[in-house]
Amino acid sequence: MVRFESFGEANLLCDCLGEETLVAIFRTYNAIVKDFNRLFARFGLTEPQFNILVLLAKRENEGMVLSEIGRKMLVTRADVTGLIDRLERNGMLTRNSQPHDRRAKLAMITEKGLGMLRRVVPLHCDKINRVTAVLDGQEKRTLLNGLAKVNQGLVNGR
Amino acid sequence: MVRFESFGEANLLCDCLGEETLVAIFRTYNAIVKDFNRLFARFGLTEPQFNILVLLAKRENEGMVLSEIGRKMLVTRADVTGLIDRLERNGMLTRNSQPHDRRAKLAMITEKGLGMLRRVVPLHCDKINRVTAVLDGQEKRTLLNGLAKVNQGLVNGR
């Protein structure tokens, strides 16, 4: 039984298996994010900043409009403004107006940003592989299915 | 296959099943937190504030020292100071010095805080049950086991 072994002394309320499951997702997420950010911090990055650079690297030549970045990252436009501010300040990307649509701003990754990715991505992928090496292929698929069901439950229980 | 169905157009990097699994944990966590906070916001609470009240309600008569709150919630003492500030400002708890240890501060839930919990907890538990109703008991246990393995992977891959 998993209870109160892998997830610390959780703050259970309903004391049901469902709550335990959601608490486990919380704790696992937090552990992963802290682990990821330890790596990114060595390069002066954060996890959301890294994600933006990865997005922009896939559109190295075309760039991406800020609102599209927000939609892909599931954050608001206000968040994107701040994130792009800090990345631009550090020279990781440029932000320019669009002639076609004068409301939009186009973010484009710089050579410095690409160089940062070239250093960080291999380490990050190594970490992902090390962390998930404890699960075989079938276990990963089972975990993905369970999480997909929770997402379905969120839609149902709204 | 789960891929690119339940978790949107994720920003995959290594394009491996391990990364997909971690991304699914991220997205599921974010969806749950946003859902929970929608409920809490109706009562002027946030998810961390609610958790502190639940902790303190279990120690209604003894109270809890701020540093212990931080350890149980896996946040720093600096975070606890801010959270307790806001809860105290709203009259949900008191913060008093200890004669035994003059460094420590003891937080105690107030009658107003208990009344808040009496209103919110039933709704919160209902939501947890609705969200997790899509999983039967065995599926919940399988999901818990998968998450426990990821936590083990985090320890291994450090």
Added chain:
DNA sequence: GTATAATTGTTAGTATATTAACAATACAGG
């Protein structure tokens, strides 16, 4: 006993996220 550790809470600084409002711009229907 006294010098050194460690612990506790707080503060400052920064990053992430949310909501609400706003101006500029683009789009829509009539």
Added chain:
DNA sequence: CCTGTATTGTTAATATACTAACAATTATAC
């Protein structure tokens, strides 16, 4: 065309987190 609506980016206010530093206090070592 022109009026109303939608979108885009920004800003302000607030909450959550993290690190680093700090003073006060307690614990430990010798």
